[in-house]
Amino acid sequence: MNERQANTLVVTLVTIANLFIAFLISGIVIWVLGEDPWFALKTMLYGAFGYDEGLGYTLYYSTNFIFTGLAFAIGFNCGLFNIGAEGQAYIGGLGVGLICLWLENWPLWLVFPLAVLVSIIFGGVWGAIPGYFKAKRGSHEVVTTIMFNFIASVIMVNLLSHVLRPPKEMSPESREFGERVWIPQMHEIFDWFGLEITQTPLNGTFIFALVCLLLVWRFIWYTRWGYELRTVGINETAAAYAGISVSKNIIIAMVIGGGLAGFVGINEIMGSSHRLMLNFQAGIGFTGIAVSLIGRNHPLGIFLAALLFGILYQGGAELSFELQTIDRHMVVLIQGLVILFAGALENLFRPQIEQLVKRISSEDS
Amino acid sequence: MWIDFLLILDATLRISVPFVFASMGGIFAERSGVIDFGLEGKMLGGAFVAATVAYWTQSAWWGLLGSIGIGIVFSMIHGYASITKRGNQVVSCVAINIFAMGLTVVLANAWFGMGGKTPQLPKEARFMPIKLPYAEEMRDLPIIGDIYYELISGHSILVYIAFVVVPVTAWIVFKSSFGLRLRATGENPLAVDTTGISVNKTRYQALLFNGILGGISGAYLSTAHLAFFVKDMSAGKGYIALAAMIVGKWRPYPAMFACLLFSFLFVIKDKPEVFDLLKGIVPVNILNSFLDMSPYILTVIFLAGFVGKAVAPKAIGQPFTKEK
Numbered sequence: 001m002n003e004r005q006a007n008t009l010v011v012t013l014v015t016i017a018n019l020f021i022a023f024l025i026s027g028i029v030i031w032v033l034g035e036d037p038w039f040a041l042k043t044m045l046y047g048a049f050g051y052d053e054g055l056g057y058t059l060y061y062s063t064n065f066i067f068t069g070l071a072f073a074i075g076f077n078c079g080l081f082n083i084g085a086e087g088q089a090y091i092g093g094l095g096v097g098l099i100c101l102w103l104e105n106w107p108l109w110l111v112f113p114l115a116v117l118v119s120i121i122f123g124g125v126w127g128a129i130p131g132y133f134k135a136k137r138g139s140h141e142v143v144t145t146i147m148f149n150f151i152a153s154v155i156m157v158n159l160l161s162h163v164l165r166p167p168k169e170m171s172p173e174s175r176e177f178g179e180r181v182w183i184p185q186m187h188e189i190f191d192w193f194g195l196e197i198t199q200t201p202l203n204g205t206f207i208f209a210l211v212c213l214l215l216v217w218r219f220i221w222y223t224r225w226g227y228e229l230r231t232v233g234i235n236e237t238a239a240a241y242a243g244i245s246v247s248k249n250i251i252i253a254m255v256i257g258g259g260l261a262g263f264v265g266i267n268e269i270m271g272s273s274h275r276l277m278l279n280f281q282a283g284i285g286f287t288g289i290a291v292s293l294i295g296r297n298h299p300l301g302i303f304l305a306a307l308l309f310g311i312l313y314q315g316g317a318e319l320s321f322e323l324q325t326i327d328r329h330m331v332v333l334i335q336g337l338v339i340l341f342a343g344a345l346e347n348l349f350r351p352q353i354e355q356l357v358k359r360i361s362s363e364d365s
Numbered sequence: 366m367w368i369d370f371l372l373i374l375d376a377t378l379r380i381s382v383p384f385v386f387a388s389m390g391g392i393f394a395e396r397s398g399v400i401d402f403g404l405e406g407k408m409l410g411g412a413f414v415a416a417t418v419a420y421w422t423q424s425a426w427w428g429l430l431g432s433i434g435i436g437i438v439f440s441m442i443h444g445y446a447s448i449t450k451r452g453n454q455v456v457s458c459v460a461i462n463i464f465a466m467g468l469t470v471v472l473a474n475a476w477f478g479m480g481g482k483t484p485q486l487p488k489e490a491r492f493m494p495i496k497l498p499y500a501e502e503m504r505d506l507p508i509i510g511d512i513y514y515e516l517i518s519g520h521s522i523l524v525y526i527a528f529v530v531v532p533v534t535a536w537i538v539f540k541s542s543f544g545l546r547l548r549a550t551g552e553n554p555l556a557v558d559t560t561g562i563s564v565n566k567t568r569y570q571a572l573l574f575n576g577i578l579g580g581i582s583g584a585y586l587s588t589a590h591l592a593f594f595v596k597d598m599s600a601g602k603g604y605i606a607l608a609a610m611i612v613g614k615w616r617p618y619p620a621m622f623a624c625l626l627f628s629f630l631f632v633i634k635d636k637p638e639v640f641d642l643l644k645g646i647v648p649v650n651i652l653n654s655f656l657d658m659s660p661y662i663l664t665v666i667f668l669a670g671f672v673g674k675a676v677a678p679k680a681i682g683q684p685f686t687k688e689k
Contacts, residue, residue, distance in 0.1 A: 029468075029471065033471075033472075033475040034475075081455050081456075083455075083459065133665065133668065133669045137668075137669040137670055138670075139665070139668035139669045139670075140668065140677070142402060142455050143402075143607070143608075143611060143664065143668055144665055144668060144669075146402070146604055146607075147604075147608065147661040147662075147664050147665050148661075148665075150601060150604065150658070150661045151658050151661050151662065154654050154657040154658045154661075155654065155658075157654075158651075158653065158654040286459070286463060289456075289459055290463075293456065324478070325474070325475045325478075326471070326474075326475070327470050327471045327474035327475070327481065329466070329467045329470035329471050329474075329481070329596075330467065330471050331467070332463060332464075332466050332467030332470070333464060333467030333468050333471055334467070335463050335467065336460050336461070336462075336463035336464025336465070336466070336467055336468075337460070337464060339456060339459055339460035339463060339464075340442070340446065340457065340460035340461070340464065343452070343453060343456035343457070343459075343460060344446040344447065344450075344452035344453055344454075344456045344457030344460055345445075345446050345450055345452050345457075346452065347450055347451070347452065348450060
């Protein structure tokens, strides 16, 4: 085993250990509440991919988490904590909704690229402002992005209840936009090939999310821009010494992050609800933090972690349906534990695992 | 008009209490060099435990004790992750906030089955308004009588405690020897270490205060302001407290005034009289949004240093490593 392999093994084992302890504690909570943790686990797994409808929902949730996970990861690779994916997704979704309402009679192949562009602009601006304050005025990006989440939420409540709500409707949401700009759902896409699957909110955006994973991976590790971004993330002083503009890269990272978060709007608004509504992004931005941290801020890891959280969300819904004592919020609890152990306490078992791997690799040679 | 004005101030005082407790807690943590975005989680946890324990024991005071307990538990988890294990402090705070959001609803639902709500507390099990001595008698006095009767008297004990906590915090942080250690630890931990004082111990002590105050801020919500806990009860109040602490530049009195200012803006939004007065000048929905947003916008402006720069303690967010 060479050093690189050993390192990968350590990282993988550390992640598994951290996840294990988070799930163990969640299991204890379920047990304390008087339910059988094994039964809960089986119910969740069955609900998440025991039948094709469950699997559809799992992948639908995962699509969102891929976007917000990437949004956090881009910032993290540049040394930033972008806690604002929640607000960026909200405002990005506003852009998507507005363009769909406006161009509802245009063909999808024209509106889709426009919607992508608009959500990048809207979400990107929402990321760029905190980025600018961080880069030029030294404001802590965590506080600013949190504040921008709240500002976004106030703006959306106002717009949806006063401006975009049709006059005769009660609920604060926009009207449904025309069918021509709906992103085809997965069962329709499968139907083109003569395959039949159950209808779920899973739609073509999932494929777009996979493309984004690939693009972000190429961008961060195989372009000059990505190299500059990572240099700033590892050592700002060294980056500045090498002639890399720190503030430019901070703003770029926040814009790309904001844009990626904005794609949640494509999945939710254009692909599923077909109208602008309140809190369509609720919790997705924060889950992105957990996704990115477990995925070690790498697109491959983010993909796996997004799947994991898709499973948790869908399985959790199934679980709360089966067991009345267990609320849907069990998933939120698990998420908090995962962030704690995989993020803040990531080095809890590291020394022991490093030693173990060292012993194994020395026995090898 | 005069009485209306007093009533607005009275309402301002009442809703500022959780902000005041939490922002004082934040000052302790951040002055010692430990980031605390976890006020939201402590407030939420405190609110749930206070309501639950008060319901079980039928005593608001046991509820208060419980909320202090959960506040300390959360702040010690944060301390273990960020001081002992030198983990990332921001991530640890995010974890605590999300964990609290999940845990409170899961437990509330499992124990009471009311969709994340806890049962209504009877009068005996919550902090009721107290009438201060001579309030009735002094009522007839011009101005002073009104102020005493409407504004100062008739709050729950926690309101008075909140405004006692502010000078106490100011005294501890700026006048006591512990406060000197605390501030030095936040600015220059290495220097503190060379004098033989343990940086980590000081930070844990600061977090102890932080947890106590964070918990109490929640207890106020569920056992004094309202008489039950509901899902997501804190609803961003912990972040507003954080904002007030920043706008107040990590100083107790200015932070308290920031809390009062934010509360004032929230109150006038709900006062039709004032609202009618203002809406002649600005369109209603813009005015509404602006009042809702103002704490967040003010925080961004202050952090960016457009109006008096808010500078955090120097060593904030950095775990201390003793040189060998």
